[in-house]
Amino acid sequence: MKNSELRLVSLEEAARIVGKKPHNIRDYIQRGRISKYDTNGKKIQKARNGELRVSIAELESFLDLVKKGLEKHHHSGLDIGLGFHDISETERTKHVHRLHPYLGKFIPQLVEWFLKSFFRENDLILDPFMGSGTTLVQSNELGINSIGIDISEFNCLISRVKTQKYDIEKVTKEINDIESRITKFSKYLTRSEDVDLSLFPEEKMRDLEKSLLNECNSEYLRKWFARRTLLEMLYYKRLIREYHFRDLLKVLLSRSIRSSRLIPHYDLATPKSPLPPGKEYWCRKHNRMCKPIEECLVKIHTYSIDTIRRIREFDRLRTDKEITIIQDDSRQVDLEMYLHGRKIDGIFTSPPYVGQIDYHEQHIYAYELFGLKRNDSLEIGQKKKGKSKSAQEDYIRNISESLINLRKYLKEDSKIFIVANDRYRLYQEIAKRSNLRIEREFHRAVTKRTEQGDNPYEETILFLTK
Ligand SMILES: C[S@@+](CC[C@H](N)C(=O)[O-])C[C@H]1O[C@@H](n2cnc3c(N)ncnc32)[C@H](O)[C@@H]1O
Missing domain, CATH: 1.10.1660 (Multidrug-efflux Transporter Regulator; Chain: A; Domain 2)
Known part of the structure; x- marks a missing residue:
């Protein structure tokens, strides 16, 4: 045709x-x-x-x-209810789930469905590939205790920030206070007419700029951000140490700078290279010519309001159940000291898959700004290692190693749920090597996934037992 x-x-x-x-x-x-x-x-x-x-x-x-009844919408093996097609974007990213973007998270409704169907209040759930903490947040909402493990420092930071219990009034005060200070700084920086510039003469500003830039030894930050953005973020970062809720402020700043890189608006998840400041481009998101952003103040303002609203919303839903976050490698983590003899009721997790996402790299701007330590080489299934036969074999070995390590902490009748886009059918072999039985497979159509492009695909949820 x-x-x-x-x-x-x-x-x-x-x-x-x-x-x-x-x-x-x-x-x-x-x-x-x-x-x-x-x-x-x-x-x-x-x-x-x-x-x-x-x-x-x-x-x-x-x-x-x-x-005419000659075709069907759905093929048989698909669990239609698990598509969650009618759930709005707002619901899929409800309360703390959108405190920071994260490529590769599952939707809270999926976790909720399995937790409600297979677990009870006061159970203890483990997510050995915790990512941004979706399992932990949803467990807490349902009165279930949880432990999350992740190899990446920044993912643990996001999860801690999402799951922490806050004094809302105090948080609000801190977020607003630091925002008003950065707004003032930005006005001096841009020599705005609505501040008294005699209070902050040119020379003093130049010294401040110099000292901020001296603190930044990241090539990446200098390349991917406009000068004004860089100065605003460095000043905000400097102020953070004066506050109590430092982790939360770091996540807020990280979210703001992520949207303030010198990149096209439609390419926030996987930008390839920065644009020159001021360079116009055709924006597929807004359907018009756009220019890359050259400040982060406007995002700090938006996300300050949004952060307060989201933690307040979760605060109304949360329970007093325990949440433990561990930064470690699931293949060798020792959980004894966290469990005090208690056994785990089940696992709900979505491990990385073969050659799909580099989990440290996606948050490179935060690693660079806060000087966090990277553990890329311990990441299972790294995108940069590819999808070859040998990468698949490594993957089978690594996921099996994690499950074998964690088995000993699980109750005999524990239930293990693994969400995977298992297109290479590796989980039969993983189950065999880990001495686990696949009881059932659920199949869902993933037709919308925030920040993961337009491509619809099928996802399997494997239900395994000891
Ligand atoms: C698919 S993501 C999990 C996303 C999560 N379900 C969510 O909703 O945010 C997989 C996670 O496994 C982590 N990971 C990779 N290798 C690991 C390892 N050896 N030990 C622990 N975590 C690891 C990655 O850092 C990544 O955050």
Whole structure:
């Protein structure tokens, strides 16, 4: 068929034309009922952010067959209820789940569904690949105790910040106070007319700038941020040490600078290289010419309000159950000192997969700004190690090693849930090597995943026992 006959449009446009919701269209793609095209009309396997197109002709003929009873929307093995297609973006990123972006997190509703179906109040759940702490937050909400382990220092920081119990009034005061100080700093920096510049003469400002830049020995920060952004973030960072809720302020600052890099607005998750300051580009997100941002004050302001709202929301839902966060390698972590003889009721986790994401690298700006120590070489399934046969073999060995290490802390009747996009079918072998039995597999269509591009795919949740 020629491009003109295919009538290629975006998902939103297609949904409007055929009277469906965009998630329905994603669903059809995910099930292979209609094809994926790029903007040039080429059939593609994987769509980059913003380029996915579908054919109205294909869509109409598929829906026509469905109407006549000759086609089905869903293939059998799929657990429809686990698609959570009707859950809004706001619900999927509710309260503390959006305190900081994190590529590769699962949606809270999925965790909630399994915890409610298979566990009870006061149980103890382990997530040995905790990431940004979704399992811990949802466990706490349901009155379940939890332990999370992650090799990355920044992921542990995000998880701690999300799960901590706060004195809301005190937090609000600190966030607002530091924000007002950085606003003032920024006004002096930009020689704004609404401050009395005689109080802060040019020379004094130059000294302050010099001393801030002297504190920054990161090539990365100098390259990926405009001068004003850099100075604002360095000043905010300097102020943090004067406050009590330092971790929370670090996460707030990190979130702000992530959106303030010299990059296109549509490419926040995996930017390749910085743009020159002031350089105009065609923005796929806003559908107009844009320029990269050259300050972080505006983001600090937005995220200050947002952070207060989110921790307040979670505070109303949280329980007094225990949450333990451990920065370690799951293949060799010793949990004895945390358990005091208690055994774990189950695992709910989504381990890294083979060659998909570099978990340290995605937060490089935070590692650079706060001088955190990186443990990239201990990360299982690193993207930069690829997806080759030998990478797959390494993966099987490493995940099995973790499960073997953790088995001894589990109750005999414990339930283990592993969420994986197991496209290479590695988990049969992992289960065998770890001496675990696969009881059941749940399959869900992942049709929306924040910050992970447009490409829909299928995810398996393996249920294993000892
Ligand atoms: C798919 S993510 C988990 C995401 C999490 N479910 C969430 O919702 O945020 C996998 C995590 O495993 C961590 N990881 C990788 N290798 C590890 C290891 N050897 N020990 C512990 N954690 C590791 C990564 O740092 C990453 O945060």
